[in-house]
Amino acid sequence: MKAVIGLEIHLQVTSSKTKLFCSCSSDYRRSPPNRNICPICLGLPGVLPKPNSYVIEKALMLSLALESKISSHLIFSRKHYFYPDLPKGYQISQFTYGRISAIAYGGSLEIQVGGVRKKIGIRRINIEEDPAKIVYPERDPWKSSYVLIDYNRSGIPLIEVATEPDLESAEEAVKFVEKLLELADHLDITDPSLEGSFRVDANISVEGGERVEIKNIGSLKDLDRAIRYEILRQKRIIESGEKIRRETRHWDDITGSTVSARHKEFEEEYRYMPEPDIPPLEISEEYIEKIRSSMPELPWIMKRRFEEKYKLSEYEAGVLVSRKWLARFFEDVVRIYKNPGKVADLLINDFLGRVNEAGGRFDLVKAGPEQIAELLDLLDKKIISIKILKEILGRVMFEGIDPRKLVEEKNITVVSEDQILEELIDRVMRENPKAVEDARRNPKAINYLVGQVMKLTQGRADPEKVNSILRKKLGYEK
Ligand SMILES: [Zn+2]
Numbered sequence: 001m002k003a004v005i006g007l008e009i010h011l012q013v014t015s016s017k018t019k020l021f022c023s024c025s026s027d028y029r030r031s032p033p034n035r036n037i038c039p040i041c042l043g044l045p046g047v048l049p050k051p052n053s054y055v056i057e058k059a060l061m062l063s064l065a066l067e068s069k070i071s072s073h074l075i076f077s078r079k080h081y082f083y084p085d086l087p088k089g090y091q092i093s094q095f096t097y098g099r100i101s102a103i104a105y106g107g108s109l110e111i112q113v114g115g116v117r118k119k120i121g122i123r124r125i126n127i128e129e130d131p132a133k134i135v136y137p138e139r140d141p142w143k144s145s146y147v148l149i150d151y152n153r154s155g156i157p158l159i160e161v162a163t164e165p166d167l168e169s170a171e172e173a174v175k176f177v178e179k180l181l182e183l184a185d186h187l188d189i190t191d192p193s194l195e196g197s198f199r200v201d202a203n204i205s206v207e208g209g210e211r212v213e214i215k216n217i218g219s220l221k222d223l224d225r226a227i228r229y230e231i232l233r234q235k236r237i238i239e240s241g242e243k244i245r246r247e248t249r250h251w252d253d254i255t256g257s258t259v260s261a262r263h264k265e266f267e268e269e270y271r272y273m274p275e276p277d278i279p280p281l282e283i284s285e286e287y288i289e290k291i292r293s294s295m296p297e298l299p300w301i302m303k304r305r306f307e308e309k310y311k312l313s314e315y316e317a318g319v320l321v322s323r324k325w326l327a328r329f330f331e332d333v334v335r336i337y338k339n340p341g342k343v344a345d346l347l348i349n350d351f352l353g354r355v356n357e358a359g360g361r362f363d364l365v366k367a368g369p370e371q372i373a374e375l376l377d378l379l380d381k382k383i384i385s386i387k388i389l390k391e392i393l394g395r396v397m398f399e400g401i402d403p404r405k406l407v408e409e410k411n412i413t414v415v416s417e418d419q420i421l422e423e424l425i426d427r428v429m430r431e432n433p434k435a436v437e438d439a440r441r442n443p444k445a446i447n448y449l450v451g452q453v454m455k456l457t458q459g460r461a462d463p464e465k466v467n468s469i470l471r472k473k474l475g476y477e478k
Pocket of ligand 1: 023036037038155
């Protein structure tokens with residue numbers, strides 16, 4: 001049984017300073033509840049919403065990157081439904097039934113799963129406002145005797161991307177969303193590391209069954225789990241000879257299952273009507289060209305450039321380009337320290353790991369490219385060992401301390417002065433006569449003695465040098 005999956009991804013335009021139709025601050029994450037509100041985003045009678053041109057520009061950039069066809073006019077509609085998160089009883093969106101009246105439609109985004117490339121069709125791209133945020137004091141809606149509503153999020157700009165039902169597995173769906181987030185990051189639309197920066201609705205059907213929509217999936221991990229669960233659930237129902245009902249379900253990340261939503265929500269039930277307070281906006285060819293010329297380098301083009309210019313592997317280039325911040329930082333370091341392979345290695349294997357431990361927050365990194373270049377330089381000059389580099393990397397990154405200063409202060413340079421090393425080696429040989437005897441017979445036994453010297457210096461000795469001095473003292477070399 002084949003699965004057919006289409007996604008609707010809501011990207012929050014986290015780079016917009018203001019809401020979609022008013023000048024309220026969009027920074028709801030750090031504001032006390034119900035602080036950033038005004039008559040427009042509360043939908044009080046008689047107000048006039050005014051579209052945010054920055055958001056329109058970003059939606060057009062995304063449309064151009066996906067090679068979608070841009071509509072000649074931007075038309076907003078009212079989408080009616082009744083829910084406490086929607087004070088005015090409607091959401092200002094774009095008519096989403098069918099393909100017309102979106103800001104753009106058509107186009108595609110290519111993904112690669114298991115070495116196979118696949119183009120996923122784009123159905124449409126919309127602009128709409130986010131509803132308010134409902135807070136259940138007991139977290140579980142059924143256990144909470146009341147709800148709290150924070151209208152700070154009411155009116156936050158969203159760009160919605162709907163795909164054609166071209167996806168066939170959870171893996172493909174996750175890859176697609178990852179790719180789209182990467183693009184949105186490069187276009188300065190969405191910062192994917194911010195909590196709640198995107199939400200996904202997944203339409204899933206299994207051969208011979210009706211379509212089921214799973215709403216409001218908030219992370220890639222949950223998207224993967226929800227789709228796997230839902231495909232299995234539908235297959236089992238069909239195999240047992242029953243029929244799949246067309247319905248809306250919610251993903252419950254606590255139980256790891258999808259649950260039927262109490263109320264049905266289908267497009268034809270939303271009673272769309274054109275938003276009477278916002279006249280259709282013309283999107284002229286000239287305007288589109290102006291935006292096209294201001295677009296940054298697209299991630300897949302940047303990736304190819306990294307492979308060619310810096311001779312990186314496809315994997316390395318892919319990781320560095322996965323976030324715009326990282327790609328830019330890489331190039332900044334390479335401008336100072338001119339060995340791209342070594343910079344890529346350090347950023348991918350050590351630097352990125354620490355950022356991920358900090359929740360993927362690049363904004364917490366205080367080190368500049370100079371400090372990272374300096375670390376690599378200290379390593380080249382054998383002033384520090386790779387072990388020490390890894391030890392101090394965290395402090396350099398998140399405290400912005402100059403590595404040279406840190407090394408001097410803590411006296412953690414590599415012990416490489418011959419005289420000091422000789423003394424240490426003599427001491428180790430004195431204290432381990434049996435090991436010395438073994439080593440004289442069997443060169444492999446030298447490693448034990450090298451290990452003892454490393455231990456004495458807390459890993460700060462240069463192992464190659466220790467090895468060579470030891471070999472001389474044991475009579476292997478003259
Ligand atoms: Zn407002």
